[in-house]
Amino acid sequence: MLKPSAEDTQKITSVVKRKYKNVAESLEHQFQYPTGREGLRGLQYPEELFEWLPDDVAKWYCGVGNPFSLSDIRPGEHVLDLGCGAGVDTILAAKLAGPSGTAVGVDFSDEMIQRAQSNKALVELENVSFQIVDSAELPFDDEQFDVVTTNAMLNLAVDKAGVLKEVYRVLKEGGRLHVADQIFVGATMSGEQAVDSWFK
Template sequence: MLRPSAEVAQKIISVVKRKYKNVAESLACQFQYPTGKEGLQGGHYPEELIGLLPDDVTKWYCGVGNPLSLSKIVSGEKVLDLGCGAGIDAILAAKMVGSSGLSVGVDISEEMIKRAQSNKKISQTTNVLFQVVEVAALPFYDEQFDVVTTNAMLNLAVDKKRALKEAYRVLKKGGRLHVADQILVGSAMCSEQAMDCWFK
């Protein structure tokens, strides 16, 4: 995996943060795929799981798939959601692990973490935590989580190799990595103008 120059990396981070500052205010016209409850249903999240969340929370979903379906998440487990955005997957994971488990969501966008905190309060979910974190430098102990999940974060990560290395570091032995993402097929442009176009 090639890592962009420091200058390009900083531009990517700046564009991503600007994009998700806007997303934290409104999902309207931000994505070319279904979001909200329609996105959850399109991602084949079980209706009984979707039903655990108020409509004011489900409307903030903007993932590309259902990473929570890739293995059975059970009561008492600890789950880490990388690039948690508005916190929907992290909150759903908290519902799955129950009061004896824990879900943690991290994101580089302060605005998205604020939105996740609001969704935590609305959904009355107590066993989920959110914090602003760079995924390539996770502030967690080795082998701390049973499951690490991510929904459309890796395609935005500047240093994908380091992000994956960190994900595996914090996974317990025998733990599971759940990934839902999208890829670019064809030639890629690495200019600020091109990045602005990608995120419109």
């Protein structure tokens, strides 16, 4: 796998952080696909699950797929959500895992984690938490999680191999990886150009 240069890594990271600083303020005109409850319904999240969300939380959903359709989150499980953004999937995972389980959301955007913390306060769940983290260097123990889930994060990760290596380190033996993502196909573009083009 071709490894991006340090310069490309810095440029791509800067573009993504700038984008999600804006997303944390408003989803309007940010994505080319449905967001909020319309997105949750269109991606066939269980209606009883997303209807439980307060409107002021549900409106921040901006995923590209339904990672929970890949296997059930069971009561008592420990879930890690990579690139959690505003935390909607993390909060839903915490609801499914129940009081005996946990859900941790991580993101490298300060602004998105602040938004996730605000959303957490609106649902009053005790078993959900959020941290600012580089997904290629996860601050968790080996085999800590039953499930790792990610929704449109891997396509934005510069060091995809590093992220996946960390994922399999923190997953328990027999654990599950839920990935919902999208693929950008572009020719003769720098990494920064590709990311900029993707967001337009």
